Amino acid sequence: MTDRTPTGFAIAPPKAVTMWEFSWLLRRTGEQREYADVDRVLDELADRGYDCVRIDAFPHLVATDREGAQAESFAVHPQPDHFMWGPHGRKIEVRDPGASLVEFVKGCRARGVTVALSSWFNDDDEHRRLGIRTPDDLARVWRETLEVLERAEVLDAVEYVDLCNEFPLDDWLPAVHESIFGRPEHQEPSIPGQPTAEGWVWSRGQRAEIERFFAATESLRERWPGIAFTYSLAPVSESLFDLDYSALDLVETHVWLSSNVADYAALTNFSLEEHGFPGAWQKQVDSLDTVYWPDRARWHAALGEQMERWAGVARSLDVPLWTTEGWSHILLDDFRSPEGRTAWEYVKDVAEFAVPTALRLGWTGICTSNFAEPHFPALWADAAWHRRMTALIRDGARQEAS
Numbered sequence: 001m002t003d004r005t006p007t008g009f010a011i012a013p014p015k016a017v018t019m020w021e022f023s024w025l026l027r028r029t030g031e032q033r034e035y036a037d038v039d040r041v042l043d044e045l046a047d048r049g050y051d052c053v054r055i056d057a058f059p060h061l062v063a064t065d066r067e068g069a070q071a072e073s074f075a076v077h078p079q080p081d082h083f084m085w086g087p088h089g090r091k092i093e094v095r096d097p098g099a100s101l102v103e104f105v106k107g108c109r110a111r112g113v114t115v116a117l118s119s120w121f122n123d124d125d126e127h128r129r130l131g132i133r134t135p136d137d138l139a140r141v142w143r144e145t146l147e148v149l150e151r152a153e154v155l156d157a158v159e160y161v162d163l164c165n166e167f168p169l170d171d172w173l174p175a176v177h178e179s180i181f182g183r184p185e186h187q188e189p190s191i192p193g194q195p196t197a198e199g200w201v202w203s204r205g206q207r208a209e210i211e212r213f214f215a216a217t218e219s220l221r222e223r224w225p226g227i228a229f230t231y232s233l234a235p236v237s238e239s240l241f242d243l244d245y246s247a248l249d250l251v252e253t254h255v256w257l258s259s260n261v262a263d264y265a266a267l268t269n270f271s272l273e274e275h276g277f278p279g280a281w282q283k284q285v286d287s288l289d290t291v292y293w294p295d296r297a298r299w300h301a302a303l304g305e306q307m308e309r310w311a312g313v314a315r316s317l318d319v320p321l322w323t324t325e326g327w328s329h330i331l332l333d334d335f336r337s338p339e340g341r342t343a344w345e346y347v348k349d350v351a352e353f354a355v356p357t358a359l360r361l362g363w364t365g366i367c368t369s370n371f372a373e374p375h376f377p378a379l380w381a382d383a384a385w386h387r388r389m390t391a392l393i394r395d396g397a398r399q400e401a402s
Contacts, residue, residue, distance in 0.1 A: 049390030063144035135216035322365030327354035
């Protein structure tokens with residue numbers, strides 16, 4: 001559990017964190033069963049040196065619905081093929097998600113790994129997530145979920161609670177997004193965290209509504225003063241820098257070269273509508289031969305400038321700064337470029353710049369990428385690389401990137 005005693009901006013040693021989102025529970029059967037052997041994958045997590053893992057706690061399924069009804073089984077919907085996380089092609093039956101959450105947290109604690117709780121609010125046949133419309137609704141499902149962990153006496157393993165992944169995107173809490181911004185209209189399949197071409201600026205009223213949801217942390221903090229509460233953020237709008245984050249105990253921002261740096265995004269992001277899947281992602285990797293690799297220093301410097309902005313936000317608030325998703329592209333997989341470079345070579349190369357930069361700028365929680373998971377087997381198999389990067393993070397080395 002996070003110590004909320006004031007400690008200043010930098011907390012040492014930093015945490016080496018990875019994200020296992022909702023795959024930890026939903027990829028356990030059939031051909032998508034990388035997490036079926038929980039003990040094995042948690043041993044691999046610890047062996048690679050990660051001491052924190054951010055997961056989906058499924059609070060909308062663990063808690064009762066708006067009418068107070070409890071369910072033990074859910075049919076959770078699959079993700080679109082272009083989204084590399086979670087199940088694809090078929091619904092997944094989930095029984096007693098609260099018990100599975102307790103089991104997983106206990107397994108992490110036994111290995112000295114803390115757990116950051118979040119939620120992507122996956123849709124299911126009951127459409128439970130649509131029952132979350134107000135800050136009180138959101139606080140309630142988290143309160144009931146934390147009470148499950150409290151009864152199991154595992155709250156000491158909770159690093160922090162992120163009430164909603166990449167708030168306020170429509171991908172995760174569509175009813176809330178609609179109440180703030182109106183009904184979303186996508187010209188092509190949604191890519192969470194991807195910047196809009198024309199820019200997305202929020203009105204004063206919209207920012208006030210977002211901050212009203214931030215205030216949902218207050219009742220939870222009163223109930224559990226030893227736990228840090230926040231919302232994670234994606235680089236979708238410059239209006240993020242106009243928000244009041246004083247209701248949050250830490251800043252958890254997702255930073256990508258492909259999204260935070262507009263010039264780079266324009267050269268390396270490709271339309272799903274035009275190129276389809278996997279064509280758009282293959283073109284991303286193809287573009288790296290001519291855009292990224294010949295000019296690495298330029299793009300690293302541009303990424304560093306964006307990281308400096310977020311370090312300034314956290315520093316002004318005197319709160320810890322975390323990134324559990326970053327640093328290269330949002331969506332990639334095991335593709336190879338015309339010059340023979342794999343997507344993972346690129347992911348590693350950007351990380352080897354970003355991780356030391358995050359250390360220098362005072363980050364508290366640092367990821368190596370948003371692909372450090374068992375269902376990206378080619379990257380996950382390079383245990384030596386993970387150990388080298390997590391050792392750098394956990395040792396708290398403060399060094400300039402070369």
